[in-house]
Structure formats: structure tokens, C-alpha cells
Amino acid sequence: xxxxxxxxxxxxxxxxxxxxxxxxxxxxxxxxxxxxxxxxxxxxxxxxxxxxxxxxxxxxxxxxxxxxxxxxxxxxxxxxxxxxxxxxxxxxxxxxxxxxxxxxxxxxxxxxxxxxxxxxxxxxxxxxxxxxxxxxxxxxxxxxxxxxxxxxxxxxxxxxxxxxxxxxxxxxxxxxxxxxxxxxxxxxxxxxxxxxxxxxxxxxxxxxxxxxxxxxxxxxxxxxxxxxxxxxxxxxxxxxxxxxxxxxxxxxxxx
Amino acid sequence: xxxxxxxxxxxxxxxxxxxxxxxxxxxxxxxxxxxxxxxxxxxxxxxxxxxxxxxxxxxxxxxxxxxxxxxxxxxxxxxxxxxxxxxxxxxxxxxxxxxxxxxxxxxxxxxxxxxxxxxxxxxxxxxxxxxxxxxxxxxxxxxxxxxxxxxxxxxxxxxxxxxxxxxxxxxxxxxxxxxxxxxxxxxxxxxxxxxxxxxxxxxxxxxxxxxxxxxxxxxxxxxxxxxxxxxxxxxxxxxxxxxxxxxxxxxxxxxxxxxxxxxxxxxxxxxxxxxxxxxxxxxxxxxxxxxxxxxxxxxxxxxxxxxxxxxxxxxxxx
Numbered sequence: 001x002x003x004x005x006x007x008x009x010x011x012x013x014x015x016x017x018x019x020x021x022x023x024x025x026x027x028x029x030x031x032x033x034x035x036x037x038x039x040x041x042x043x044x045x046x047x048x049x050x051x052x053x054x055x056x057x058x059x060x061x062x063x064x065x066x067x068x069x070x071x072x073x074x075x076x077x078x079x080x081x082x083x084x085x086x087x088x089x090x091x092x093x094x095x096x097x098x099x100x101x102x103x104x105x106x107x108x109x110x111x112x113x114x115x116x117x118x119x120x121x122x123x124x125x126x127x128x129x130x131x132x133x134x135x136x137x138x139x140x141x142x143x144x145x146x147x148x149x150x151x152x153x154x155x156x157x158x159x160x161x162x163x164x165x166x167x168x169x170x171x172x173x174x175x176x177x178x179x180x181x182x183x184x185x186x187x188x189x190x191x192x193x194x195x196x197x198x199x200x201x202x203x204x205x206x207x208x209x210x211x212x213x214x215x216x217x218x219x220x221x222x223x224x225x226x227x228x229x230x231x232x233x234x235x236x237x238x239x240x241x242x243x244x245x246x247x248x249x250x251x252x253x254x255x
Numbered sequence: 256x257x258x259x260x261x262x263x264x265x266x267x268x269x270x271x272x273x274x275x276x277x278x279x280x281x282x283x284x285x286x287x288x289x290x291x292x293x294x295x296x297x298x299x300x301x302x303x304x305x306x307x308x309x310x311x312x313x314x315x316x317x318x319x320x321x322x323x324x325x326x327x328x329x330x331x332x333x334x335x336x337x338x339x340x341x342x343x344x345x346x347x348x349x350x351x352x353x354x355x356x357x358x359x360x361x362x363x364x365x366x367x368x369x370x371x372x373x374x375x376x377x378x379x380x381x382x383x384x385x386x387x388x389x390x391x392x393x394x395x396x397x398x399x400x401x402x403x404x405x406x407x408x409x410x411x412x413x414x415x416x417x418x419x420x421x422x423x424x425x426x427x428x429x430x431x432x433x434x435x436x437x438x439x440x441x442x443x444x445x446x447x448x449x450x451x452x453x454x455x456x457x458x459x460x461x462x463x464x465x466x467x468x469x470x471x472x473x474x475x476x477x478x479x480x481x482x483x484x485x486x487x488x489x490x491x492x493x494x495x496x497x498x499x500x501x502x503x504x505x506x507x508x509x510x511x512x513x514x515x516x517x518x519x520x521x522x523x524x525x526x527x528x529x530x531x532x533x534x535x536x537x538x539x540x541x542x543x544x545x546x547x548x549x550x551x552x553x554x555x556x557x558x559x560x561x562x563x564x565x566x567x568x569x570x571x572x573x
Contacts, residue, residue: 015360018357090344255308
């Protein structure tokens with residue numbers, strides 16, 4: 001039976017989502033247990049956290065929101081910078097960019113795999129906080145919102161950076177770390193924004209981690225620096241910017 | 256409606272002109288060969304036709320859909336089998352097929368049916384639950400072709416489908432392509448194997464340095480280089496003197512030793528046969544065998560690409 005032409009918008013949208021979900025599942029089956037993803041997505045944030053937490057007088061439980069924030073940053077943004085250069089090298093990426101799907105679906109599908117990976121990994125610090133340190137969650141809804149928006153934002157950021165047309169994972173990872181590592185220090189994860197110098201506070205406004213961290217911190221402490229609505233709206237804006245810039249760059253670089 | 260229609264396609268990468276004003280059409284149901292040396296522009300043409308790369312100028316349509324403006328509609332009708340067997344090694348054969356079907360929006364029940372049927376056709380059904388990294392090169396190639404067919408395409412792009420394959424895989428792939436053509440599928444074949452193009456294609460285009468050097472049926476292309484026709488003759492004795500003397504016969508362009516035979520290149524085989532017989536009578540030689548040989552498609556390819564490379568003359572035709 002020959003292929004049926006899908007012409008209308010209402011016909012296309014569910015099929016585009018289905019294709020994006022297929023890409024995400026393919027990534028889950030193929031890349032989740034790659035050694036470099038495990039190192040960058042799980043071990044790296046853990047050691048970063050320990051480096052800051054050890055020797056601090058604060059009870060370990062109070063550091064859980066920060067650990068969750070950097071965990072979702074590192075795990076969500078680690079999948080695509082590994083998978084896409086590999087796929088370029090083995091030419092499977094050509095399969096994706098020549099399929100009858102929108103480039104938005106490709107970006108969305110790739111980001112979804114990072115998002116789901118990150119949500120799974122974030123359960124470790126979350127349950128360690130609850131079970132080991134008895135850290136109470138004040139607002140479960142805000143926690144879910146912070147995790148979901150933060151993870152999706154960082155996953156889309158990873159997909160955006162992976163648009164750089166290279167077949168070498170290291171090329172993307174080096175640029176990614178150049179961005180991720182400073183984000184930890186300017187986003188109020190370990191040093192509260194209130195205590196940062198004015199220039200630091202100004203720079204923090206441009207980091208998506210600032211708003212994800214603020215949401216997660218609210219979920220544990222009930223206090224927020226920017227306000228929940230502002231955190232949510234700005235994270236949405238970051239997601240849209242990353243999505244559209246990624247869409248444009250993938251189109252440009254594949255020509 | 257044409258399966259493929261291009262008009263004045265040009266693609267520049269900086270100062271490099273990869274494609275220079277290419278115009279051709281491929282009829283629905285036709286098997287069209289696209290031949291050319293490395294870096295001639297074959298891959299760039301396929302990337303434009305499949306909507307991956309935008310042309311600098313010109314247009315390309317797939318079944319009437321402009322590949323730039325209606326990219327997704329154009330892609331829905333096509334299957335792509337690239338030169339590299341780009342399968343996911345960490346997925347099973349079944350998962351590779353289903354994933355491709357999902358990308359091409361094949362419905363749930365249809366994708367299972369197609370996957371079962373294609374894996375059986377390509378002799379991979381017994382290995383459907385095995386991860387692909389254990390497959391041989393031929394098996395990966397067959398799986399790549401099966402993945403290219405999972406959406407029942409009306410137009411199939413085949414890039415070097417049998418390159419470097421074992422005889423079994425080669426035969427399976429050729430048989431399947433023959434069956435597809437019988438079912439009305441249009442095939443756009445790029446290959447270095449000129450004999451493969453000669454046997455499989457209704458028409459071929461020869462591309463060189465970003466320009467179409469010629470487009471025609473293989474037989475008509477062969478007729479365009481009449482000087483490559485030859486006569487192969489064997490006498491009851493051999494010797495260097497024979498070769499030298501035959502080379503001087505009227506209408507003989509060139510003479511070469513071919514084992515115990517001598518091959519005489521000419522534009523007029525029938526006249527040269529008479530001259531050879533006369534020569535044999537004069538020299539009291541007995542003709543053991545005599546065969547006339549037409550030019551091969553390879554001769555055409557070499558002649559067209561070689562001439563073009565030397566003179567820069569454009570032999571484009573459509």
C-alpha cells in the first residue's frame with residue numbers, strides 16, 4: 001500500500017508528536033547507558049556537590065535542592081551532545097533529517113530523551129533527601145514544576161549545542177562544559193543570590209538554572225527570590241528560545 | 256506527472272560550484288541511473304532531491320511537490336537507501352524497522368505487517384530480535400534497503416546499493432529492485448557499477464564536475480560513440496607483425512592485443528570485416544573466430560567524462 005499524503009495541520013500534529021516520541025525512545029534504548037553519559041550525567045554532578053558540601057556547617061539535608069538543580073542541569077544536557085555527534089559519524093543522523101518530519105519534531109524528540117533521563121536521575125537526590133536526611137518537601141507541585149521545566153530547558157539547551165556540525169563528541173562537550181560549569185556558580189545553587197555582589201546578581205538573571213533552582217528551592221523552603229510565576233514564565237521563554245534557535249541552526253548546518 | 260523534475264539546479268559551497276545548472280526529469284515508474292566519478296555532484300543532487308540541502312538556485316520537485324516549499328509532502332513519497340548502511344547497531348532489526356516506520360508515519364498495524372513482510376523478503380526474519388551490531392555487512396545492507404521500503408515509497412533513492420557486497424546479498428537486492436520496478440516504483444540509482452546501471456536502468460545520466468554530460472538510454476548512449484565499436488579476430492597463428500599490419504588497415508582507429516586475439520577499433524565494423532578477410536587471404540592466414548563488439552556503457556562513461564575533463568565542453572542533453 002503506497003504512502004498516504006498527510007496534508008492538513010490537524011493530521012500532521014499528532015503524527016509529528018508520534019515521530020518525536022519515536023526519536024526519544026530510540027535515544028533511550030541506544031544512549032542511556034553509554035559510559036560518557038553516565039559519567040557526565042550522574043557522577044559529575046554528584047562529585048561537584050560533594051566538593052561543595054563537604055566541610056560546610058549547614059545540615060546536609062539543606063543542600064538537597066542544590067543537588068537536584070545541578071543534577072538536572074548535567075543529566076538533561078548530556079544526552080544529545082553525545083548522541084548527535086555519534087549519529088553524524090555513523091550517518092544515522094541523515095535518517096532523521098531526511099524523514100518527513102518537521103525540524104521542530106526532531107529537536108523536540110531529541111530533547112525529550114534528555115528530559116526523561118534527567119527526571120529519572122533526579123529521583124536519586126530526591127529520595128536520598130527524603131529517606132536519608134528526612135528533608136521535607138513543602139510544595140510537591142512546585143517541585144514537579146521545577147523539575148519538569150528545568151529538565152526540559154536544559155535538555156533543549158543540550159540539543160541546541162549539539163547542532164554544532166561535528167562528529168566528535170568532545171567538541172560539543174567542551175563547549176557545553178564551558179557554559180554549564182559557570183552556571184553553577186552564578187545561579188544561586190551554592191551561593192544564595194541575595195548574598196552575591198550586584199554584578200553577580202545581574203549575570204544570574206541570564207541563567208536558566210537560576211529560575212529552575214529558585215522553583216526547586218521554593219518546593220523545599222517555601223521562599224522564592226523571583227516569585228513562582230516569573231520563574232515559570234522565564235523558563236518557558238528560555239525553552240522557546242532554545243527550541244527555535246536549535247531549529248534554525250540544525251537547518252542551517254545541514255545545508 | 257514526473258517522479259522527479261529539476262530545473263537549473265545549482266549549488267555553490269563558497270567559491271566551489273558543486274552543481275552547475277542541472278536540468279533533468281525522471282518519469283514515474285522509470286529506473287534512472289545517475290553515474291559519475293567521485294565528487295561529480297551525485298551526493299549533492301540526492302541531498303537536494305531529498306530536501307536535506309537547499310539549492311543555491313533552481314528547483315526540484317518530487318511528484319509535483321517542490322522539495323523546498325513542500326519538503327514534508329515531497330518526502331512522504333520517497334524511500335532512501337544511502338551508500339552507508341546507516342542502521343542503529345544497538346537496536347534490533349525489528350526495532351530499526353519500526354523506528355523508521357514511525358518516522359514515516361506508517362500506521363501501527365501497517366508498520367507491523369510491513370516489517371514482518373520485509374524482514375522475510377530480505378532473509379532477516381529469523382534474526383529480527385538480534386541487535387544489529389552482530390550482523391554482517393550484507394545483512395546490514397539488506398536491512399537498510401528494507402528500512403527504505405517500510406513506508407511503501409513511490410520513489411526509491413538507491414545510493415550504491417550493491418557496493419562491496421557478497422554475491423548472495425547482491426542477487427537478493429537486484430531481484431527485489433526488479434520486483435519493485437514491476438510494481439511501478441520509480442528508482443533513482445546512483446552507482447559506480449556501470450554494468451549494474453546498464454542492466455537495471457531505463458535511462459542513465461552521466462554527471463561530471465557538477466554538469467550533466469549526457470542523459471539517454473544505455474543503448475542510445477553507446478551508439479553515440481561509434482568509434483569504440485570493435486572487431487575481435489583470432490587467426491591460426493599470432494605474432495607482433497600481425498598487430499602492426501592490422502593497425503594500418505583503412506578505417507581501423509586502433510588495434511590492441513587481447514590474449515590470442517586482436518581487437519580492432521573502428522567506426523565501420525562491416526567494412527573492416529571485409530578488409531580483415533582480404534588481409535587473411537593475402538597473408539594465407541586462417542580466421543579461427545571473428546566477433547563484433549559494441550561499446551560498453553563504461554566506454555561511454557570514460558569517453559564522456561574524459562572528454563569533458565580535457566576540453567570543458569558541455570555535452571548536456573535531455
